[in-house]
Amino acid sequence: MDSHGHNEQRVVWAVVGTDIGPLLLAATDGGLLNVVFHATEPVRDRALARLSARLGTEPVEAPGSPLLAEAIRQVEEYFRGTRRDFDLPLDWSLISGFNRQVLRELASGVPFGAVVGYGDLAKRVGQPSAAQAVGTAMGANPLPVVVPCHRVVESNGRIGGFGGGLETKRQLLALEGVLPEPLF
Secondary structure, three states: OOOOOOOOOOOEEEEEOOOOOOEEEEEEOOEEEEEEOOOOHHHHHHHHHHHHHHHOOOOEEOOOOHHHHHHHHHHHHHHHOOOOOOOOOEOOOOOOHHHHHHHHHHHHHOOOOOOEEHHHHHHHOOOOOOHHHHHHHHHOOOOOOOOOHHHEEOOOOOOOOOOOOHHHHHHHHHHOOOOOOOOO
């Protein structure tokens, strides 16, 4: 407990090398909290500062932490092509409301190797006219890759936007067999 008698939340983090570049993984006792693309030192430092400000506790680097060990193992398996589904406790505390509802539906209802349109996902959560809001939810996803916002595409077949960059989205969709692997 802290000096005010409150339980202080512990946040641990590690950077994992992947085929799409370094990913920052952060976790709490509640589960995986955050995944950040392109986690070079400046990106990592900004992400950790945001988490610290938001949660009121300083994230601690702890790649050997039991809170992170399973997440690291599953992310590595996913990028090796030996894992299709993540089975991790998730800490949803960085997102709420409609965005959380949409991301939970995405996580449970759009399997490896499948894609869904923004409008289709809006319909699935009972908001058929909210395709743009679904796009906003994808951009606010604190758990990309694990909560697979890369699987959400435009209804016209275009790839759509992506917070990790379009090339990253293409690589993830190719890994899942949705798009052909680039020739070079």
